[in-house]
Amino acid sequence: MADELIDPTVFDPENAPVSIRAVLRRSSVMRETALHRHAPGQLIGTLTGSIRIETNAGKWVVPAIHAAWVPPHHDHAMSSNGPFQGWSVHIPPALCAGLPASPQTIAASDVLQAAITRVATWPNGPQNNAQHRLAQVIVDEIAMAQKVAFHLPAPGDARLQRIARQITIDLANNRTMAQWADWAGIAPRTLSRHFVTETGFTFQAWRQRARLLAALEMLASGMAVTTVALDLGYDNISAFIAAFKKTFGSTPGRYLDIQGL
Template sequence: MSSKPLLPAARVHSAGGRWIYAVDQASAAPRATAPHSHARGQLFGTDVGVLTVQTGASRCVVPAAQAVWIPPGVTHGAQTHGPFVGWAVYLAPEACEDLPGAPCTLSMSVLLRAAIARAATWTEAPLDPKQQRIAAVIADEIRALAPAPTALPMPVDTRLRNIADALIADPADTRRLREWADWAAVAPRTLTRRFAVETGYAFETWRHRLRMMCALERLAAGAPVTTVALDLGYDNVSAFIARFRATFGITPGRYAAGGCAGLTLTS
């Protein structure tokens, strides 16, 4: 597991210098970074597999062909699953003024990915006119990216957050809503109402989405479909496959075989 920064810390934590930096990186080992923040805004993603990004308000699972945007100063941690083939763009604060003010997942464009790959080859020298034009295309494309609904909002209420954290630690836990309410010392009706208000999802819907995100992580790391189904608490593989297809529009077998381009949540 690698934790080496994609870009030297002096660049990431400084708002000065060139207004844009880009990097491509690949490694046989997965990557993991502890919660941190930096002065620059960051857009990053993978070309292969998925990455998980945790902020205070949400947990995002980002497949290939999607990206996650982190505004300047926002604390976040990230982990990839399986070998890492990824990229990142770092923008000075003044270039982030008309970009989203909160972390979000976005659908990538082919043009943006190609421009980032070109920018990742640039030296330390100031940008020349041609490079400035490519950098402007990168900024324009980031502004034009459409949202991708792969974030899983986290509840704010401490009792509900404890339940969410417990399910993230063990998504196969099969306790029903009333049992979780007893565990967290909250009335079942309060749990039902507040969970929907704070996350936008009913409790069971939120749990199913969490399991599907965990499925993406495990499949990207090479786990067999049957193992993933059982590890996530499904009684049989058929039920897991049906849920996965209803959520992402493809079977887990096809996803594991590389059929993940443009993967989006459908339910």
């Protein structure tokens, strides 16, 4: 069984003082943390590798130089996609009032990462005015951070949930929407309408996003672009590259360069 992503012996958020706390973490193997919740808000970031955050509202993929924000009292589970290096920051509820009320993935600025690296050297959190001011920089950076499109929203309807689970299990399956509707015992029009209402995406766009988020994890693990494209059901690498660039703003090759992979 994989070790926990955030070791509770290093930092117990339920018993933490009312100040920002940060920890750095590096692992050469996969790490997991089961579904849980806590009073502080949590920012989880990666420097190398990638992690996945899952909540009832969906999942977020967090590639290198990005971070996921989880507000106070939100159930969430975490896992790393193989080896990773990253950090976690816990923020007391009193400091979360101006921060996003729902989970999201953000771009981690150089200022944010530098402040976290410094705060992580304080085993008992900030102890003086200067340190508290630096800790406040972390809060301000989260509030101002650019939201990025690494979220796959989960549908609420039980029939759509069955379809969504099956799609994520076999992303290369090119079954049509009508075929999925027949499989789940739902009218195609109803499936189409509910997918948009419950996730904000059409069925096709949702499946495309599921594939591309999986691509981020596969690329981070070292898989070749061509292998990723074919394993995800794309007819050719050009179609995959075009979809990747449209969603993430860069080609897979450029993405790998940015991540240092």
